[in-house]
Amino acid sequence: METRSKELFERAKVHIPGGVNSPVRAFKAVGRTPRFIQSAKGSRIWDVDGNEYIDYVCSWGPGILGHAHPRVIEKVKEACGQGLTYGAPTEKEVQLAELIAEMIPSMEVSRLVSSGTEAVMSAVRVARGYTRRNKIIKFRGCYHGHSDSLLVKAGSGALTTSVPDSAGVPSDDTKNTLIAEYNNPESVEALFQANPEEIAAVIVEPVAANMGVVLPQKGFLSFLRNITKKYGALLIFDEVITGFRLALGGAQEYFHVTPDLTTLGKIVGGGMPIGAYGGKREIMQMVSPDGPVYQAGTLSGNPIATTAGIETLKILKEDPAIYQRLEKKAEKIADAAREAAGNHIQVCQIGSLLSVFFTCREVWDYDSAASSDLNLYADYFGYLLDHGIYTAPSQFEAMFLSDAHTEEDMEHTCQVIREGLCSLDF
């Protein structure tokens, strides 16, 4: 039953563009009506019609502990009693910056903002200020938030609706954004050779997760480390998804490649709006009020959001075995899918992130990811939704596992996935 969701969606469309506050929530790519969510606990979410789902969106990544973790909720309630925002420094901000530096040592100094978009936008500004260069290299299919200069060949929402660029972005704002191909060192080398003294930074999702999950090939990230060093450019890892998800220290720990600047979002806020960017002191000294790179925020380092972030990171730190548990679950799902659909599909999985692509081609870059059959994805998504499994309403997003998914959840999910794939007309 989806009566209430349908009613709410009609109402929403009157005063909200497309009825949603972020495009992919609209279920447009899969031809369905979005479910309006009422509440969530552990691995489950409930919609306004009383339907229960096992949730594999996890708010697009923040929910690594599952929903409404009792320890996080308790701390947040306590913090609310002390006021919601002051616009003045707090001990919590210091604590969170200390935790980030401890868990991701390359982020010696970091600044808190309110979203991943802001974090990336600011990191790019710092890289430009520090190197006194203007151009940046990004990869086709990688998404770095919706700031103007990065909204070029961006993934997820932009891919699904076939609008790689956005209206309203002057071409002047993107002329310094050079596009390379993910997992293709030659494409990066060529851009450096053509612009040897002009490139401020290479920005990359160390595991691409906004064109579906696409893994970096062996040596690709260390190649980026070496070539940026050689040309005096900075390497920025956008770890908004991978930070605290692939490992306590993010993708840089997982792959042993250390960037100059890192951006965080999603998990670092424990379900509340936070982003962060940071790096070595020498680079971060550029940021105002220490240096000439201006960046500010009324609600930056918000006390409620930092409370949720701190408690979430503490829980992860106390129990690092969580990462093995998460990986086992994701592997189980990947195995079930491969078993059911063989070489009709490609499953890309790393840690607790995975995507099922409906293509016979090996998926390793934008073109191969985009070769997935979106009609098959929509059918697969619909089958899962109708059987109580809530996954991303877009091919070009990840499936996220959380520590709250139980053995029973996994058994049931694998069963539904097998049935769903077998029901498809390949």
Ligand SMILES: *Cc1c(COP(=O)(O)O)cnc(C)c1O
């Ligand atoms: C989600 C995401 C962003 C943007 O973060 P918001 O909090 O949505 O602004 C940036 N980069 C990556 C890799 C992301 O997945």
